[in-house]
Amino acid sequence: MNRVLDQARGSELTDEFWESIKNPLAFLRGELGINDIQIVVLAMLIEAGEPLSWKKMGNYLNCSRLQMMTYTDEIEEMVRKRWFVRRGTHEIGGFFEGFALARGLITALRHNQVFVPEKIDGLTEQQFVDKLESHISKGLNDRHTEFRDDEEWMVELCKANPHLPLCHEVLRFDDIHVQSLLLMIVFDYAQWEGSDGEGLTMETISDLYPEDFDCNFLRQNLREGIHPLIQAGYIEYKCRDGMADNEQYKLTLKAKQELLSAYKPSHSKCRRYQNSYNRMLKSHDSIKAKELFFNDSEQQQIERLTSLLSIDNFPSIQQRLEEQGMRKGFACLFYGGPGTGKTETVLQIARQTGRNLMQVDIAGMRDKFVGESEKNIKAVFARYREICQNSEVQPILFFNEADALINKRTENIEHSVDKMDNAMQNIILQEIEDLDGILIATTNLTSNLDSAFERRFLYKVEFHKPDTTVKSKIWRSMLKDLSDHDAQQLASHFDFSGGQIENIARKRTVDYILSGQYATLEQLEDYCRAEQLANNKSRHRIAGFSLPGSTNY
Structure with missing residues (x-):
C-alpha cells in the first residue's frame, strides 16, 4: 500500500504509473477484493487521515477534478460496500463533497485483516432501531459529520431490512428527506418515549435540514399539517395542555403499533438525565x-x-x-x-x-x-x-x-x-x-x-465583599491561632472576599505541611499581596427592591 502511495503522487494516473505498481496492485486485489483505482483512493485516504474531496484527490495525483470524477462509479461502489462514507470537507472557496474511511477499516488493515463492515441486514425491529439510535447519536455529536451522510446511511439500512414493517413503509416514500424525517422521529421516540421530552422540535428539524426549496417546503407542509407523514398517519403534532403544537412532532399510536410493535424503547436520554x-x-x-x-x-x-x-x-x-x-x-x-x-x-x-x-x-x-x-x-x-x-x-x-x-x-x-x-x-x-x-x-x-x-x-x-469587622472575623475563623490584632490588621490592609481569605488560609496550611512551621504575619501579608489582582472593577446593582441586602463569606 505504501509503494502504491509513493508512486501515485503526481503520477497523473498514466499507463507508466499503473505498470510500475502492477505487482503491489495484483497482491492487494487478491487480499482486499477491490480494483486498482479503489486501492489508490484507499491509500490516499489512509495517508490523509481526513476526508478528501475530488479536488484534493486530484491535487495529490496531479489530475483535474473532472478526471477524478470519471471514477465515480468505482468510489460509489466503495460507499455501497461501506468501506467509504460520504463526508463533506471545508476548503478555500466553500464546502465540497468528499469521502472518508468507514469506522474500523484502519484497525483491520493495521492488523493485516480484511475489513468486514458492520452487519446491517437481517435485523429484528429491536436491533434495527438500536443500531439506528447508536449511529445517529454518534453522528449528531460529531462536528465533522454532515446529516446528509446520515440520511443516506439510514436509507441503506432500510434497504438492507425490507422485511421490517418500518423499513417497508420508509421505502414507499421516494423523497430522502421524508424517509429520514420518519426515522429521526423514530430515533426521538426511542430516546424519550413517554416523557415530557418526547417529540422532535422544529428547531431540531431546521438544524438538520438545509435552507433550500425542498426542505423549506417540508417545513411548511409540517406546520400546515399536509406533510406526507402526517397524511399517512405516522406522525402528529405533540399535544400540550390540550392544544396541538405544530412546532413539535411525535409518532402516532398507529405508527407505534403497526411499524414498531416488537420494539421496546431504550429511553437512553431519559436514563441519561435520570442519572444526571x-x-x-x-x-x-x-x-x-x-x-x-x-x-x-x-x-x-x-x-x-x-x-x-x-x-x-x-x-x-x-x-x-x-x-x-x-x-x-x-x-x-x-x-x-x-x-x-x-x-x-x-x-x-x-x-x-x-x-x-x-x-x-x-x-x-x-x-x-x-x-x-x-x-x-x-x-x-x-x-x-x-x-x-x-x-x-x-x-x-x-x-x-x-x-x-x-x-x-x-x-x-x-x-x-x-x-x-x-x-x-x-x-x-x-x-x-x-x-x-x-x-x-x-x-x-x-x-x-x-x-x-x-x-x-x-x-x-x-x-458584597465584607466590611473590615466581618473580614476580621473571617480571618480568625480560618486561622484559629491568629490574634485579634493581627486579624484586624490583615482585614484593614486587604480588601478581600471570603473566598480569597480562604485561599490564603489554604496556602498557609500547605506551607505548614511542607516546613512544619506556621507562616508569620509578614509572610501572610506576602501571601495577600500575591493574591491581589491589579484590576478591581466595581459591580453593578440590580434595579428594584426585595431583600436588598448583601451577604458575604
Missing part, C-alpha cells in the same frame, strides 16, 4: 455546617429568607399566596462578585431548612441542536416537579453560575448559539412563572440581566 438528576440531587444531611459571616445589615436579610423557607413557615406562606390568587413559587437571585459566598449561602440555607438541593449543570443542558437543548431544560423542570410531588419537603432547584441563561436575550440572531440561548431563556422564564417550589440562581454578572428575569425573581440579594 440523581447526581444533581444533594441531600441536606450531606451538607457540612459552615459558619458564615455577614455585614450587620445583611445578616437580617439572610436570616429572614432562611426563616421564610423553613419547613414551619413556607407551607403557610404558599397557602396564603394561593388564597389571594398569587403565584406560590419563590424564585431568588443571589448576585455579586466571585468568592463572596453565594454558593455556600445556598448550601447552608438548604441545610438549615432541611431541604434537599437539585443543582443544575448549565453546560450540560446545551446540546448540538437548539430543539434538544429545549428538551433538556424542560426535562430539568419536569424532574423537579416530580421530585416535589414525591417529597415531604420541597427541595430547592439551584442554578449555580447562571450568567449565560439570565442575561439579555439576543434581538438580532445571527448564530445558532444565540438561537439556542434565547430558546432556553424563554422556557426558563415560563417555568419560573409556573413555579410552585423554590428556585435559587446565582450569578457574577448583573449589568446585562434581562429585564424579564429581573421581574420574575421575587427576592434579589446582592453579595
Whole structure:
C-alpha cells in the first residue's frame, strides 16, 4: 500500500504509473477484493487521515477534478460496500463533497485483516432501531459529520431490512428527506418515549435540514399539517395542555403499533438525565455546617429568607399566596462578585431548612441542536416537579453560575448559539412563572440581566465583599491561632472576599505541611499581596427592591 502511495503522487494516473505498481496492485486485489483505482483512493485516504474531496484527490495525483470524477462509479461502489462514507470537507472557496474511511477499516488493515463492515441486514425491529439510535447519536455529536451522510446511511439500512414493517413503509416514500424525517422521529421516540421530552422540535428539524426549496417546503407542509407523514398517519403534532403544537412532532399510536410493535424503547436520554438528576440531587444531611459571616445589615436579610423557607413557615406562606390568587413559587437571585459566598449561602440555607438541593449543570443542558437543548431544560423542570410531588419537603432547584441563561436575550440572531440561548431563556422564564417550589440562581454578572428575569425573581440579594469587622472575623475563623490584632490588621490592609481569605488560609496550611512551621504575619501579608489582582472593577446593582441586602463569606 505504501509503494502504491509513493508512486501515485503526481503520477497523473498514466499507463507508466499503473505498470510500475502492477505487482503491489495484483497482491492487494487478491487480499482486499477491490480494483486498482479503489486501492489508490484507499491509500490516499489512509495517508490523509481526513476526508478528501475530488479536488484534493486530484491535487495529490496531479489530475483535474473532472478526471477524478470519471471514477465515480468505482468510489460509489466503495460507499455501497461501506468501506467509504460520504463526508463533506471545508476548503478555500466553500464546502465540497468528499469521502472518508468507514469506522474500523484502519484497525483491520493495521492488523493485516480484511475489513468486514458492520452487519446491517437481517435485523429484528429491536436491533434495527438500536443500531439506528447508536449511529445517529454518534453522528449528531460529531462536528465533522454532515446529516446528509446520515440520511443516506439510514436509507441503506432500510434497504438492507425490507422485511421490517418500518423499513417497508420508509421505502414507499421516494423523497430522502421524508424517509429520514420518519426515522429521526423514530430515533426521538426511542430516546424519550413517554416523557415530557418526547417529540422532535422544529428547531431540531431546521438544524438538520438545509435552507433550500425542498426542505423549506417540508417545513411548511409540517406546520400546515399536509406533510406526507402526517397524511399517512405516522406522525402528529405533540399535544400540550390540550392544544396541538405544530412546532413539535411525535409518532402516532398507529405508527407505534403497526411499524414498531416488537420494539421496546431504550429511553437512553431519559436514563441519561435520570442519572444526571440523581447526581444533581444533594441531600441536606450531606451538607457540612459552615459558619458564615455577614455585614450587620445583611445578616437580617439572610436570616429572614432562611426563616421564610423553613419547613414551619413556607407551607403557610404558599397557602396564603394561593388564597389571594398569587403565584406560590419563590424564585431568588443571589448576585455579586466571585468568592463572596453565594454558593455556600445556598448550601447552608438548604441545610438549615432541611431541604434537599437539585443543582443544575448549565453546560450540560446545551446540546448540538437548539430543539434538544429545549428538551433538556424542560426535562430539568419536569424532574423537579416530580421530585416535589414525591417529597415531604420541597427541595430547592439551584442554578449555580447562571450568567449565560439570565442575561439579555439576543434581538438580532445571527448564530445558532444565540438561537439556542434565547430558546432556553424563554422556557426558563415560563417555568419560573409556573413555579410552585423554590428556585435559587446565582450569578457574577448583573449589568446585562434581562429585564424579564429581573421581574420574575421575587427576592434579589446582592453579595458584597465584607466590611473590615466581618473580614476580621473571617480571618480568625480560618486561622484559629491568629490574634485579634493581627486579624484586624490583615482585614484593614486587604480588601478581600471570603473566598480569597480562604485561599490564603489554604496556602498557609500547605506551607505548614511542607516546613512544619506556621507562616508569620509578614509572610501572610506576602501571601495577600500575591493574591491581589491589579484590576478591581466595581459591580453593578440590580434595579428594584426585595431583600436588598448583601451577604458575604
